[in-house]
Amino acid sequence: xxxxxxxxxxxxxxxxxxxxxxxxxxxxxxxxxxxxxxxxxxxxxxxxxxxxxxxxxxxxxxxxxxxxxxxxxxxxxxxxxxxxxxxxxxxxxxxxxxxxxxxxxxxxxxxxxxxxxxxxxxxxxxxxxxxxxxxxxxxxxxxxxxxxxxxxxxxxxxxxxxxxxxxxxxxxxxxxxxxxxxxxxxxxxxxxxxxxxxxxxxxxxxxxxxxxxxxxxxxxxxxxxxxxxxxxxxxxxxxxxxxxxxxxxxxxxxxxxxxxxxxxxxxxxxxxxxxxxxxxxxxxxxxxxxxxxxxxxxxxxxxxxxxxxxxxxxxxxxxxxxxxxxxxxxxxxxxxxxxxxxx
Amino acid sequence: xxxxxxxxxxxxxxxxxxxxxxxxxxxxxxxxxxxxxxxxxxxxxxxxxxxxxxxxxxxxxxxxxxxxxxxxxxxxxxxxxxxxxxxxxxxxxxxxxxxxxxxxxxxxxxxxxxxxxxxxxxxxxxxxxxxxxxxxxxxxxxxxxxxxxxxxxxxxxxxxxxxxxxxxxxxxxxxxxxxxxxxxxxxxxxxxxxxxxxxxxxxxxxxxxxxxxxxxxxxxxxxxxxxxxxxxxxxxxxxxxxxxxxxxxxxxxxxxxxxxxxxxxxxxxxxxxxxxxxxxxxxxxxxxxxxxxxxxxxxxxxxxxxxxxxxxxx
Numbered sequence: 001x002x003x004x005x006x007x008x009x010x011x012x013x014x015x016x017x018x019x020x021x022x023x024x025x026x027x028x029x030x031x032x033x034x035x036x037x038x039x040x041x042x043x044x045x046x047x048x049x050x051x052x053x054x055x056x057x058x059x060x061x062x063x064x065x066x067x068x069x070x071x072x073x074x075x076x077x078x079x080x081x082x083x084x085x086x087x088x089x090x091x092x093x094x095x096x097x098x099x100x101x102x103x104x105x106x107x108x109x110x111x112x113x114x115x116x117x118x119x120x121x122x123x124x125x126x127x128x129x130x131x132x133x134x135x136x137x138x139x140x141x142x143x144x145x146x147x148x149x150x151x152x153x154x155x156x157x158x159x160x161x162x163x164x165x166x167x168x169x170x171x172x173x174x175x176x177x178x179x180x181x182x183x184x185x186x187x188x189x190x191x192x193x194x195x196x197x198x199x200x201x202x203x204x205x206x207x208x209x210x211x212x213x214x215x216x217x218x219x220x221x222x223x224x225x226x227x228x229x230x231x232x233x234x235x236x237x238x239x240x241x242x243x244x245x246x247x248x249x250x251x252x253x254x255x256x257x258x259x260x261x262x263x264x265x266x267x268x269x270x271x272x273x274x275x276x277x278x279x280x281x282x283x284x285x286x287x288x289x290x291x292x293x294x295x296x297x298x299x300x301x302x303x304x305x306x307x308x309x310x311x312x313x314x315x316x317x318x319x320x321x322x323x324x325x326x327x328x329x330x331x332x333x334x335x336x337x338x339x340x341x342x343x
Numbered sequence: 344x345x346x347x348x349x350x351x352x353x354x355x356x357x358x359x360x361x362x363x364x365x366x367x368x369x370x371x372x373x374x375x376x377x378x379x380x381x382x383x384x385x386x387x388x389x390x391x392x393x394x395x396x397x398x399x400x401x402x403x404x405x406x407x408x409x410x411x412x413x414x415x416x417x418x419x420x421x422x423x424x425x426x427x428x429x430x431x432x433x434x435x436x437x438x439x440x441x442x443x444x445x446x447x448x449x450x451x452x453x454x455x456x457x458x459x460x461x462x463x464x465x466x467x468x469x470x471x472x473x474x475x476x477x478x479x480x481x482x483x484x485x486x487x488x489x490x491x492x493x494x495x496x497x498x499x500x501x502x503x504x505x506x507x508x509x510x511x512x513x514x515x516x517x518x519x520x521x522x523x524x525x526x527x528x529x530x531x532x533x534x535x536x537x538x539x540x541x542x543x544x545x546x547x548x549x550x551x552x553x554x555x556x557x558x559x560x561x562x563x564x565x566x567x568x569x570x571x572x573x574x575x576x577x578x579x580x581x582x583x584x585x586x587x588x589x590x591x592x593x594x595x596x597x598x599x600x601x602x603x604x605x606x607x608x609x610x611x612x613x614x615x616x617x618x619x620x621x622x623x624x625x626x627x628x629x630x631x632x633x634x635x636x637x638x639x640x641x642x643x644x645x646x647x648x649x650x651x652x653x654x655x656x657x
Contacts, residue, residue, distance in 0.1 A: 181362065185363075185366075186367075186594050186595065186633060189613070190370060190374065190629075193374050193375060193617045196618045197374065198378050273490050276490055276492070277492065280492040281598065282614070283614070296493060297492075300492075300603075304500065304504050310496060310497075310500075318488050321489075322484060325488055326484060
């Protein structure tokens with residue numbers, strides 16, 4: 001596998017340098033990376049961006065459509081007017097004096113109340129909350145959960161995989177047999193049960209998801225460790241009397257780092273999808289917090305009347321996952337030693 | 344001789360299923376029971392004495408280990424018990440009604456995902472780095488990125504609400520008949536299609552580089568013979584080993600798809616049973632799914648062995 005990479009600083013032909021060059025040549029992967037970085041920036045900067053609070057409700061502004069030009073008040077007035085007009089039309093009469101007076105009064109309040117000056121670029125939801133803000137803060141939750149989930153599962157996978165790979169024998173057989181058994185379980189069903197009976201909160205969520213998804217990581221790490229443990233520099237470390245744990249953590253795992261990083265990147269979308277899946281079933285994050293999945297779940301009921309509530313969170317999520325997948329694929333191809341053959 | 348080996352292998356695998364199933368039953372039993380709450384805790388206005396009686400009837404008053412053993416015994420006798428929510432039928436009756444529905448949906452989706460996925464993968468590999476290859480693979484990545492619960496509602500919005508071509512929801516028995524199948528099967532197949540297409544492409548490319556294909560070329564075989572006879576057989580191996588996870592995807596997906604399209608299968612009641620602490624119902628669903636999954640894995644392994652001459656039945 002990859003030899004130690006202390007010489008990364010030397011320009012030119014180090015393996016990491018070559019991998020980075022390969023990655024940069026892959027246009028889709030670079031575009032994916034740029035999009036992912038943009039998303040991350042928006043999520044990190046969300047508190048200082050000029051956004052309305054994601055939990056701020058303006059009950060008058062329920063279900064307002066997205067608009068770049070009109071304020072919430074104008075949209076509300078237009079909505080009320082067209083409601084009255086269609087009612088009048090169905091009864092074949094002009095607007096009554098009472099209706100006109102109501103509209104006038106509404107116009108007056110709208111002009112004087114600062115809350116009606118709010119603008120909703122992506123519309124509002126059933127409590128008059130700004131969708132743009134909810135999508136951005138929801139994305140924050142989804143991305144953090146994806147990252148934490150992927151990191152947790154890679155840690156568990158590293159631990160199990162490296163112990164199994166390094167020590168081999170019965171321990172290895174036992175661990176890998178357990179992985180095989182768990183692998184064939186319908187584990188999402190167990191996660192659903194777990195979330196349903198233990199209640200939904202973020203800690204349970206990460207715990208449940210990471211608890212079932214370290215299996216692939218364990219296999220990959222085990223394979224890496226097994227192929228590294230017989231190499232000469234490990235032999236050398238062993239010959240000067242380094243302890244197994246020192247060898248494992250100081251010599252073997254740092255060499256597996258590339259693969260681990262790439263793998264974590266590849267896993268983030270899976271976690272975001274799993275969280276969204278659970279949120280969609282009503283078992284993910286709880287209100288007023290939002291995630292992409294819970295926003296989509298909120299929207300499905302009224303999707304024929306208020307399609308923007310479904311389209312925008314779905315679009316935000318799909319674009320992110322799409323870019324993330326391209327980015328991860330590009331990384332894997334670039335860092336995979338076999339890829340030199342395949343390109 | 345070989346057949347004898349296969350038989351012995353299958354038998355050994357069936358014996359090997361027992362611990363897997365045992366672990367699943369045990370895990371789900373204790374996950375549910377260790378959580379607070381009881382199936383009857385949400386019933387309103389029930390005096391404690393009535394709840395106690397109800398719990399006694401389904402043996403919830405006994406110590407947990409005893410309940411566990413009793414449940415194992417019941418399951419071994421093929422009795423999955425009663426639902427604590429739907430009192431008008433036994434769970435066995437419920438499964439007899441719901442399982443065929445879920446099986447039809449899942450089988451159709453799997454067949455669709457396999458046929459389209461393999462075709463797309465092979466075409467992509469053969470036209471490597473062409474525009475066709477790039478667009479098909481972008482499509483596959485899109486398939487992995489768009490979750491079923493987004494695809495389902497969007498398909499409904501497009502084909503049922505706007506175009507009015509297909510029914511929004513329902514199942515075979517309703518008036519729309521077979522048309523009700525199209526959208527749910529499509530939705531359920533998307534994820535697996537995407538994985539299979541990518542997997543097929545990679546493995547076809549790998550096989551095309553291998554020595555035995557070079558030999559076949561050197562012998563002067565036609566391109567068609569090389570692809571159909573030599574490449575596909577070897578390239579299908581990773582796809583076959585993916586069948587297990589593919590099946591698991593479909594089982595998990597059915598929970599969402601059946602509720603989006605209002606299909607009376609096993610998945611639709613799953614989440615509610617868990618939320619309602621419908622102990623026996625949830626256990627029964629998990630057990631049925633696990634049995635199916637384990638059998639599917641066994642079949643996948645047998646197909647693998649049939650395709651790969653190197654496999655020996657140790």
